[in-house]
Amino acid sequence: MYGFGPEDTEPQTEQPAPKWFRQHMDKVSEDLKVLREENDRLKAAQQQQAVREALTAKGFAPQVADLYQGTPDKLDDWLGTYGSGLAKTDGAAVEAGQGAQGTPQTVVSPESQAALAAFGAAGSDGASSALTGEEQLAARMNAAQTPEEFAAIMREAGNRRF
Secondary structure (H helix, E strand, O other): OOOOOHHHHOOOOOOOOOHHHHHHHHHHHHHHHHHHHHHHHHHHHHHHHHHHHHHHHOOEOHHHHHOOOOOHHHHHHHHHHHHHHOOEOOOHHHHOOOOOOOOOOOOOOHHHHHHHHHHHHHOOOOOOOOOOHHHHHHHHHHHOOOHHHHHHHHHHOOOOOO
């Protein structure tokens, strides 16, 4: 009953906002929703691009980025777990012995490659030099003069028994 003015004695009633204001706020809310969705989409695209660039810099194919679903800061952890199963673009996985399991990891010496090319180019008895890889290998095996030479050919072809 200590009155300090008319607002203390009269009950406060909230008046609804004018129609034009409500319509404007509805439009602003809808615009804000669209902008947030676009922002989320752009953030996701930016993260995907960052992952793609990081993977490419590490020597992986850019398509690997489609497999990764996390944030760029967790990429190294993911690569530590799954990186050995991914193919590298420069063939480094094969050179490092990380090829597909069951595939023989052999390196044919440049001399043997040159000999094979010369042998294939020479043909056999003037026949066509268009031999398949298996035919060339069989011809090299047949032309081997010593057991050691034969074993070397077999090792180059991926046979681990020789």
